[in-house]
Amino acid sequence: MESFPISLDKKDQFIKETEADEEMQLLIKYIQEGWPTTKSQVASTVKQYYNYSKELSIIDGLVFKGNRLVVPKSLRKEMLNLIHFNHLGKEKCKNRAREILFWPLMNKEIDDVVDNCAICNKYRKGNVKETLINREVPDGPWETLGVDIFYYQGFSFLLIIDYFSKYVEVAKLRDMSSCSVISVLKSQFARHGVPYVMYSDPGTQLNSAEMSKFAADWNFTLKTSSTKYSQSNGMVERHIATIKRMFKKLDDDPGKDPNLAMLEYRNTPIGEGLKSPNEIMFGRKIRGILPNNKNFEREKENREIKEKLIDRQLRQKEYYDRNAHNLKPVNINNKVYVKKELNKPMVPARVTKICDRPRSYEVQLPNGNVIERNRRHLHGPVYSDDCNSDSAHDNVNEHTNENVRASSPAKNVNTPTRDVNIPTGASPKVNMRTRSGREIRKPEYLKDYVQ
Numbered sequence: 001m002e003s004f005p006i007s008l009d010k011k012d013q014f015i016k017e018t019e020a021d022e023e024m025q026l027l028i029k030y031i032q033e034g035w036p037t038t039k040s041q042v043a044s045t046v047k048q049y050y051n052y053s054k055e056l057s058i059i060d061g062l063v064f065k066g067n068r069l070v071v072p073k074s075l076r077k078e079m080l081n082l083i084h085f086n087h088l089g090k091e092k093c094k095n096r097a098r099e100i101l102f103w104p105l106m107n108k109e110i111d112d113v114v115d116n117c118a119i120c121n122k123y124r125k126g127n128v129k130e131t132l133i134n135r136e137v138p139d140g141p142w143e144t145l146g147v148d149i150f151y152y153q154g155f156s157f158l159l160i161i162d163y164f165s166k167y168v169e170v171a172k173l174r175d176m177s178s179c180s181v182i183s184v185l186k187s188q189f190a191r192h193g194v195p196y197v198m199y200s201d202p203g204t205q206l207n208s209a210e211m212s213k214f215a216a217d218w219n220f221t222l223k224t225s226s227t228k229y230s231q232s233n234g235m236v237e238r239h240i241a242t243i244k245r246m247f248k249k250l251d252d253d254p255g256k257d258p259n260l261a262m263l264e265y266r267n268t269p270i271g272e273g274l275k276s277p278n279e280i281m282f283g284r285k286i287r288g289i290l291p292n293n294k295n296f297e298r299e300k301e302n303r304e305i306k307e308k309l310i311d312r313q314l315r316q317k318e319y320y321d322r323n324a325h326n327l328k329p330v331n332i333n334n335k336v337y338v339k340k341e342l343n344k345p346m347v348p349a350r351v352t353k354i355c356d357r358p359r360s361y362e363v364q365l366p367n368g369n370v371i372e373r374n375r376r377h378l379h380g381p382v383y384s385d386d387c388n389s390d391s392a393h394d395n396v397n398e399h400t401n402e403n404v405r406a407s408s409p410a411k412n413v414n415t416p417t418r419d420v421n422i423p424t425g426a427s428p429k430v431n432m433r434t435r436s437g438r439e440i441r442k443p444e445y446l447k448d449y450v451q
């Protein structure tokens, strides 16, 4: 194994507790120095590991059985609590734990936790076996969905389930209108894509005229089951029941965030030999509350992406710096052009203050308003106060609805004769003429001007 397979936040804790655990230290000794040829020669405290001896390895002072982290005794209770965080049943809890953790008798201890959980016992469902429906299995995630509305604690929720990954989304509805339902669906489809088919019950908001229009506009097929509680929507009904039960249990278990419970629900493998809804949907492990298995499958791809991102960052910085160093500081009273608003032409202005913030200046517009701008939004200086110009300042149509810092005209506005007459809407040209016809050559420094 080339890299450490669990998330770093739990790593330190596990290392510390493994070091302090005599049994684990003995186990490490056997792994490093070799196991005796017969089980009877093994010290009694670690005998139970003998059968898996070939699968055991050590990484950074921690013991692994294959990809599963061996949990020292002192952390087992904490792990059991996390495994049963959302009060799922025994099989679900074991499936979740088996992906990442190991200790002898772990399965039995999980059974015990669930059997003895007061909250789970309170809401234990009756042994009513439902007939299993063999629905056609879609070819991939988020192709075929089922939706339904359910009520909990006076609120209505929309449940969406993907028939392939069993990935579930639950969203609170603003109200019961088709419009609210469509709004939730749109936001989900924006995240995960538009399905091919969506099943719902007839005669509800879920197959109203608005919904049909939405399906036509977004190009998916809306199918309805023939009657309420019909077989075709059985999977939705089952998941609603599970999630409502989970919510009820969490209400009895204060301090637990239902979002974390949903996260772990989606992180739980859907069956033996099958991955979790999250992993099937997103093709990677999603970090939850238990130590996380690294995404070995995508390591190479992620490394390549990272290299490209770093490369792009360096190129962007190089490009930015190349352009940025051309901007020379401007001085008070310099005449400049300023971009008041994005996508609007520049207007003439005069620098009135060099601000404390780096590269920031206050400039006064011809109407007297003062605004603050970064150096990169100031173009010029066109010329400074000692330049002579005989143009009249009477034709600059300033709009005054910009976000100004001081709106009263300052007393020391430049004498109009020094202003260049630029018709509103015009950008500075290389050569400009004053009203009297005298040509103003573009100063040398403007040759570097990049808009």
Ligand SMILES: [Zn+2]
Binding pocket: 084, 087, 088, 114, 117, 118, 119, 120, 121
């Ligand atoms: Zn429970």
